[in-house]
Amino acid sequence: MNDFVGRLTWADLPFAAALANPTPSALIGAGAAFLLVLGAIALAVILTATRAWSGLWRDWLTSLDHKRIGIMYIVLALVMLARGVIEGALMRLHQAFALNGGGFLSEDHYAELFSTHGTIMIFFMAMPFLTGLINIIVPLQIGARDVSFPLINAISLGLTAAGAALVMISLVVGQFSTGGWSGYPPYTGIAFSPGEGPDYWIWSITLASIGTTLSGINFAVTIYKERAPGMTFMRMPMFCWTALCVAILMIFALPPITVASLMLALDRTLGFHFFTADLGGNMMNFANLFWLFGHPEVYILVLPAFGVFSEVFSTFSGKRLYGYTSLVAATMAIAILSFTVWVHHFFTMGGSAYLNAVFGAATMTIAIPTGVKIYDWMATMYRGRIRLSVPMVYAIGFIMLFTIGGLTGIQLANPTISYQVHNTLFLVAHFHNMLVPGLLFGMLAGYTYWFPKVFGFRLDNRTGYATAFCWIAGFTLVFFPLYAVGLMGMTRRTFDYTVAAFQPWMTVSAVGGFIVILAFALLAAQLVVSVRQRARLAVPAGDPWDGRSLEWSAPSPPPEWNFAIIPQVDDRDDFARRKEAGIFVARNVTYEDIELPKNTAQGPAYAAFGTLLGVAMVWHIWWLAGASVLTLIGLVIGRSFQTDLTRIIPAAEVEAADRAIRRLQRETPATGRDAEATFANRGRALPEMAP
Amino acid sequence: MKCRVMPCGYADTVTRRGLQSALLLTAALLSGCTPQGNSFFTPGGPVAQSEQSHFFVIAAISLVAILPVLILTPLIVWRYRRHGGKGRYVRDWDYSRILEMGMWGVPVLIVAVLTMQLVRNTLELDPYRPIASEVEPLRVEAVALNWKWLFILPDHGIATVDELAIPVGVPVAFRLTSDSGMQSFLVSALAGQIYVMPGMATRQVLMADRPGSFAGRNTQFNGRGFAGQRFVVEALPKNDFEAWVERARDAGHPLEAGTYAVLAKPSSGSEAAQALGASIDRPLRFAPVQADLFTTILHRYMRPGGAPPTGTPGAVVHSKTNGMPPGHAGTHGATP
Structure with a gap:
């Protein structure tokens, strides 16, 4: 037994x-x-x-359509976001009472909460959200019918889902790690944590990080190879540029964490000594490997949001993006510099002053391209006609709050200041200040902005404003008090404290926690309200915001093949230019057969056997681990013998569908920007005219 | 601040919120509600003093780049709002050479200035660089245990747990290591933190320039006793310090291998005192102290054959409450 x-x-x-x-x-x-x-x-x-089982299986789980895979990524992200915000709010509530041991959580439970909260928010909320968004939008923006490797896309999702499943299983069976999201040994080593907790962390991270590396390769190749004719690099929308940089970062930054977590697994399971204190092990190497991943990871998280904001500022200012070339250069600069600063996560580990000074200076340098980006967005609004739509509220909230986070970031780049505030709640406040406005607001802005493109109807505006407002207010109330107590000397990850002066701040922070929960509830309510009103909110013609890039030329929702005819691109904001000039598709086009990948069970199989492998490794069920690995390898080999992998959409069918779409787009009454937020908006935009 | 809709529109609300938050933060810093002796905002010595001033100087220089964003963003949104905005709409305007030079140039200049500051400050406050003083520094060897700190004063032959007295105006030179996991040594009001790891030694320097009681703690999470792992650094006038040393000498238990083995097991300071049969009402004090204890601890991890969990005092196998691996104890919050 x-x-x-x-x-x-x-x-x-x-x-x-x-x-x-x-x-x-x-x-x-x-x-x-x-x-x-x-x-x-x-x-x-x-x-x-x-x-719904068969529909779920046929239309979703086994689908290789990049849009459906993207949607599944985002559904996963939202489910994990629910757990993440509840955990965060629970910790804040506990801290409001925790003066002199007054909280209601045990020390172990509190440690487990901050570990799962961080792991979930980074690996299973943020990463799936941005991967989903890139998946859905990038092919549409570059005029492609799918990503380069649809099957790998499904496998990436399967592996990410398996990692998330492991974290969820740890809620029901056993205990998750208490070693934080960064899982530093030796605390997570076998001597200090012999239980299954760190193994749950290791295997969920390992599975998800392999999935993400594959996603990175997929996105990079897609952007290099699948661009429509005329879509040169310097004509790509900013979101595609940020996606490209993210893809490159994923390829180079994720392998270090896969390697580090597997080395830790070897230490724990087979008695290796990579990171132990004795026999030549060195725990510093884990810190180096982890942050060699961890710092570029910060930019993997933030850059897609920068891309979303670039689209949002330009669209809702009715104006070309200011300083496109600068923004491209800044994005690339950030991507490259992100590999040169990882030591700033451990200035306090006792490296030489010269080492700290060099890495501090390198960190400071990132402020230059980041500042340029902020200024470029301001200049995009300047001389525009600004509509304060929901995505725009997120975007303006982002600029204001992110800039304050930038200030504390510059402070933290200074080793002498880091010596003081490292490991305090000041640091916690800083990185939430970067990631909540800089990532979550961006993802939610993108969700609101592209929702009508993907599902064919807009999201309800009123609940949308309330949601955005509560996120901004909730974030502010939760995290600005943490800056204060951090400077007053409150350490992170402490389950109680003895300084009475902290308590009022922690109480305010807990109130903010409730507002964040409310924000999440409103986000769910918005979805329900919008689905109920989907007929009135429908924008079938596909262009509800007077969009500027290619995805808005497709109907909403787009057909499986995205574009019946691959568009020819002549300008940066090609769709906007065509609308202004009144030029649409040429009349005498010839339709061709379209080849699409057939459904396959590989994705869900990877999710299932990946999860089993993880469970087996966590609980030392060796026969199951062996069987799962053999199955996973067998799946790849089996697939290579399959030859009938695609199906053909006949030209006639494509033509009929496309003509119907074009007729619909022609016959839809055009609306100006005044009626954008009303039910009159059916997705055909009257372009904003220059005076 | 409740979630309510303001009539003047969202941009205005968002803006106001951002400014309010900034003011709130500044107010918090300046109102002086920081408890004495707890933070570098109430510094007790030159190192923390410098670190506090770096904090403000860096913030002030950075504000040159940051204030324009905080001020101009709301103004731009207001002036160019679609309904009633007075700004002129130029749909295709997307480049200005002068603006471009400013956008890159100003941050480059600010970062250049900040970098010069950074390099100078970092070299000046290097924890490995002795504090310039005519007085001979007090040598302290600190050992991080789970969940307490052992301070050895090799020149005085005494050692204490979770309490350290230092003379005012005398530089203190720490040599630190860990006989547990990774920890971080911070006495915020005196100097920033430095990590400690088993088998490695780091250094820290600090000095108190006024008498006082300064809170210190480990800031790196290390398990069950982490939140309670606090200690006190008492800065005393020279005579009081010498009296403190004398009291430690008189009241102390000898610290040799056997005593140390009990002390080093996972326990809080007072649990350790109980285990050693000492009073739990005040910090443990030891005298005499085994010579080379610090070096012995440091080198235990470098022996051929290694230091297995049973030979690592911080490891879970030694813990009374965690005798069983956590997973098997079903510790979903079950630990009292």
Whole structure:
């Protein structure tokens, strides 16, 4: 029996722990596990009752359509975001009471929460969100029918989902790591954490990071090879440029974390000594490898949001993007510099003053291109006609808040200041100040901006404004107090504190936590309201915002093949220019057969066996680990024997669909920007005219 | 601040929020609500003093680039708003050579100035560089244990746990290591932090220029006792310091291999005192101290054959409460 389930025992279920010792903390743990199990059962029941299983399998899980894969990425991100914000708010609430041990969570539970919160938010919320957005939008923006490697795309999603599944399983079976999202040994080594926690962290990160590396290769090749005729690099929309930089960063930055986590797994499972204190191991090497990934990762997270904001500022100012060349140069500069600054994450580890000075100076340098970007966005609004749409509220909130985060970032780049505020809540406030406005606001702006493109109807405006407002207010209330207590000397990751002066700040922060929860609830409410009103909010003609780039020329939602005829591109804002000049597609076009990839179960199989592999490695169920690895390899080999991989959409079908779309676009009444937010907006834009 | 809709439009609201937050932060810094002795905002010595001034100088220089954003963004949004904005709409305007030079030039200049500051400050406050003083520095050897700090004063033959007294006006030269995991040594009001790791030694220098009681702690998460892992640095006038040393000598237990093995097990300072049969009401003090204890600890990780968990005092196998691996204890918050 013991060999069959490895080191798994009944006591690893949180329900058992809660029964044995019903503290508030244990009950919260058991409650969360209960909710997860209940949610999974409810989902299964709903799918069965509505007979949606086959549709889910056929249209979604096995689909290789980049748009559907992108949507699944974003659904995953939103599910994980729900858990992440609840965990964050729970920690803030605990801290509001934690003066002299007054909180309601146990020390272990608190440590588990900050570890899962960080791991989830970075690897399973932010990464899937931006990967999903890039997946959906980049092919549409460059005039392509799909990404270069649709199957690899599905496998990437499968591996990411397997990692996320492991984190979710850790809620129900056993315990997650308490070593933080960065998982520094030796604390996460076998001597200090012999349990399964760090193994959950290791295997979820390993699976997800391999998936992301593959995504990076896929995106880079797509942008290099699939651009429509005339879409030169310097005509690409800014979002594609940021996607390209992100893809390059993914290719070079993710392997170090895969390697580091696997080395840690070797230390833990097979008694290696890469990062132990003895026998020649060196824990500093983990810190180096981790941040060699970790710092470029920051820009993997932020750059796509910069891309979204570039599109949003330009579209909602009714104006060409200011300083395109500068923005491209700045983006590239940031991508390259991001590999030269990783030591600033451990100025305090005792390196020489010269080392710290060099890396501090390099860090400072990143402020130059980042500053240029901010100024360029301001200049894009300057001389524009600014519509304060929901994405624009996120964008303006971002500029203001991100700039303040930039100030504290410049301070932290100074080793002598880092010596003081490193590992304090000042640091926590700083990186949330970069990532909440700089990543989450960007993703939510992109979600609101491109939602009508993907689903064919706009999101409700009123709930949208309320959501954006609550995110901005909630963020401000949660994190600005953390700056203050950080400077007053409050260390991060402490489950209680003894200085009474911290408590008022922590109370304000907890109130902010509630507003963030409210913001998330409103985000869900917005989706419900919008789906209910989808007929009135529909924008079938595809261009609800008077968009400037190619994706807006396609109908909403776009057909599976995106473009019936691959467009010819003659300008940077090609679609905007054509609208202004009143030129549309040439009349006598010939349609051709379109070849699309057939559905395949490879993606879900990778998710399933990846998850099994992870579970097996965490619980030392060796037979299952072996079987999973063999299956995963077998899947690749099996696939290579398959020859019938594509299906053909006949030219006649394409033509009929395209003519119907064009007729619809022609017959839709055009609306000006005054009516943008009304039900009159059916997706055909009357371009904003210069005076 | 509640979630409410303002009549004047969202841009204005967002803007105001940003400025409010900035002011809120500044107010927090200047109102002096920082508890004494807890932070470099109430510095007790020259190192923390310099670090505080770096904090403000860097912020002030950076504001040259940052204030225009915070001020101009709301103005631009207001002036060029679609309804009622007075600004002239120029649809195709997307480049200006002068603006471009300013956008790149100003940040380059500011970063150049900041970098010069940074390099000078970093070299000046190098924790490996002795503080210039005519007085001979006090040598302290610090060992990070789970979850307490052992301070050895080799020149005085005493050692203390979670309490260190230093004479005012005398530089203190620390040599630090860990006999547990990775930790970080911070006495914020006196100097910034430095990491410690098993098998490696780091250094730190600081000096108190006024008497006072300064809070110190480990800032790197290291498990169950982390939140409580605090210590106090008492800066005393010279005579009081010597009296403190005398008291430690009189009251101290001898610190040799056996005592150290008990001390080094995972426990808080007072739990360790209990285990050693000492009073738990005040910090543990030891005298005499085994010669070369620090070096012995440092070198234990470099022996051929290694230091297995059973030979690593911070490891879980030694912990009373975590006797079983956490996973098997079902510790979803079950640890009391």
